[in-house]
Amino acid sequence: KNASNSRSFFQPLLHGYFRSSCSWRVRIAFALKGIDYDQVPVNLIKDGGQQLTDQYKELNPMQQVPAVTIDGVTLSQSLAIIQYIEETRPGPALLPADPQKRAKVRMICDLIASGIQPLQNLYVLQKIGEDKVSWAQHFIIRGFVALESLLKETAGKYCVGDEISMADICLAPQVYNAERFKVDVDQFPTIKRLNQTLLALEAFSTSHPSCQPDTPADLRA
Amino acid sequence: KNASNSRSFFQPLLHGYFRSSCSWRVRIAFALKGIDYDQVPVNLIKDGGQQLTDQYKELNPMQQVPAVTIDGVTLSQSLAIIQYIEETRPGPALLPADPQKRAKVRMICDLIASGIQPLQNLYVLQKIGEDKVSWAQHFIIRGFVALESLLKETAGKYCVGDEISMADICLAPQVYNAERFKVDVDQFPTIKRLNQTLLALEAFSTSHPSCQPDTPADLRA
Numbered sequence: 001k002n003a004s005n006s007r008s009f010f011q012p013l014l015h016g017y018f019r020s021s022c023s024w025r026v027r028i029a030f031a032l033k034g035i036d037y038d039q040v041p042v043n044l045i046k047d048g049g050q051q052l053t054d055q056y057k058e059l060n061p062m063q064q065v066p067a068v069t070i071d072g073v074t075l076s077q078s079l080a081i082i083q084y085i086e087e088t089r090p091g092p093a094l095l096p097a098d099p100q101k102r103a104k105v106r107m108i109c110d111l112i113a114s115g116i117q118p119l120q121n122l123y124v125l126q127k128i129g130e131d132k133v134s135w136a137q138h139f140i141i142r143g144f145v146a147l148e149s150l151l152k153e154t155a156g157k158y159c160v161g162d163e164i165s166m167a168d169i170c171l172a173p174q175v176y177n178a179e180r181f182k183v184d185v186d187q188f189p190t191i192k193r194l195n196q197t198l199l200a201l202e203a204f205s206t207s208h209p210s211c212q213p214d215t216p217a218d219l220r221a
Numbered sequence: 222k223n224a225s226n227s228r229s230f231f232q233p234l235l236h237g238y239f240r241s242s243c244s245w246r247v248r249i250a251f252a253l254k255g256i257d258y259d260q261v262p263v264n265l266i267k268d269g270g271q272q273l274t275d276q277y278k279e280l281n282p283m284q285q286v287p288a289v290t291i292d293g294v295t296l297s298q299s300l301a302i303i304q305y306i307e308e309t310r311p312g313p314a315l316l317p318a319d320p321q322k323r324a325k326v327r328m329i330c331d332l333i334a335s336g337i338q339p340l341q342n343l344y345v346l347q348k349i350g351e352d353k354v355s356w357a358q359h360f361i362i363r364g365f366v367a368l369e370s371l372l373k374e375t376a377g378k379y380c381v382g383d384e385i386s387m388a389d390i391c392l393a394p395q396v397y398n399a400e401r402f403k404v405d406v407d408q409f410p411t412i413k414r415l416n417q418t419l420l421a422l423e424a425f426s427t428s429h430p431s432c433q434p435d436t437p438a439d440l441r442a
Contacts, residue, residue, distance in 0.1 A: 075324050079327065080324050084320060102305070104298050107296055110300055113335050114300075114339050150282055
């Protein structure tokens with residue numbers, strides 16, 4: 001899937017980074033839908049950050065990953081990308097049919113995507129400086145306290161009932177981030193249990209940061 | 222609409238704050254759809270913040286506004302609420318029918334809702350302390366540079382083409398926040414032009430922070 005020499009015009013092209021939780025969200029969605037895609041690594045650290053180049057800014061003016069070129073357009077913002085995939089591709093539904101369940105899925109997605117992830121994003125932590133680990137922990141724990149409380153009400157086998165959804169796509173990458181910042185996830189038994197269930201699925205393991213084309217050798221699973 | 226003594230079980234109930242940009246998003250959506258609703262003010266400043274009470278935490282464990290009680294459930298996260306309204310209520314569509322246009326609308330919404338607003342949210346600025354104004358300006362300007370660039374490609378009369386959408390619902394409240402933090406919006410001509418168009422619409426003026434039931438007298442329009 002890293003065969004950049006044989007990229008197909010017809011296959012989606014993911015500009016991402018192995019460890020970016022928002023890139024991982026998109027990789028999970030592709031995997032759950034069974035969609036083949038090509039990857040172009042954008043190294044957020046090397047050369048001062050490849051996302052800051054003029055070339056990349058054309059793809060995503062926010063200078064963040066992911067961006068996906070698909071059906072002749074380039075989209076950014078992971079949840080917008082995933083909903084585009086959901087609305088244009090067959091395969092397992094990533095949102096439930098029932099409107100109230102859909103709302104609960106989106107509520108969990110947005111709690112993570114607006115309430116937690118942006119506050120521990122690379123460019124924010126760069127601005128925070130030396131206190132960055134305690135800053136990230138503070139906002140992840142604050143968000144997980146709320147998320148645990150919501151999930152206790154909504155979860156079955158997965159985040160909302162017994163069907164996998166966009167909420168699960170957001171959960172596992174955020175738990176991965178929490179662990180990077182040494183947050184003790186044992187405090188959140190529902191989050192922990194759901195994450196373990198998700199990591200056992202092929203769509204989550206094949207898309208995991210530990211086994212991407214750009215994963216450095218020392219971080220490979 | 223603040224008649225809490227005559228609240229109807231059948232009318233949506235918005236727990237919000239006049240100046241919260243995420244509460245304003247929901248008010249615009251209700252207004253565009255022509256939906257009557259009741260409001261319960263949650264004062265984010267008074268008594269140390271009414272959103273921090275145990276009573277409010279039951280409605281939204283993130284202890285933020287808005288929360289909306291509708292059809293027997295309470296939902297939080299403004300974009301999840303607005304999409305629930307879109308999927309269950311008649312009236313003008315808040316998302317285009319074309320999947321690529323929908324993706325562009327959601328991309329703009331998420332750029333604001335994940336890329337800008339969370340970084341200048343009250344509870345983040347409280348943690349930043351005395352540098353809060355320059356912090357907020359930094360992230361609003363960073364986001365507006367990207368947003369201006371996207372909107373130059375997507376905008377017609379409104380953010381995406383000539384039909385109003387969820388992107389417009391996110392734009393005007395974010396510009397309102399930018400102005401509160403003394404960001405010079407003249408730097409962003411497309412954002413400025415769209416905002417002026419939006420503020421002239423009744424759905425935006427009746428829902429504006431300057432004329433809500435909980436707007437203090439000295440801030441009333």
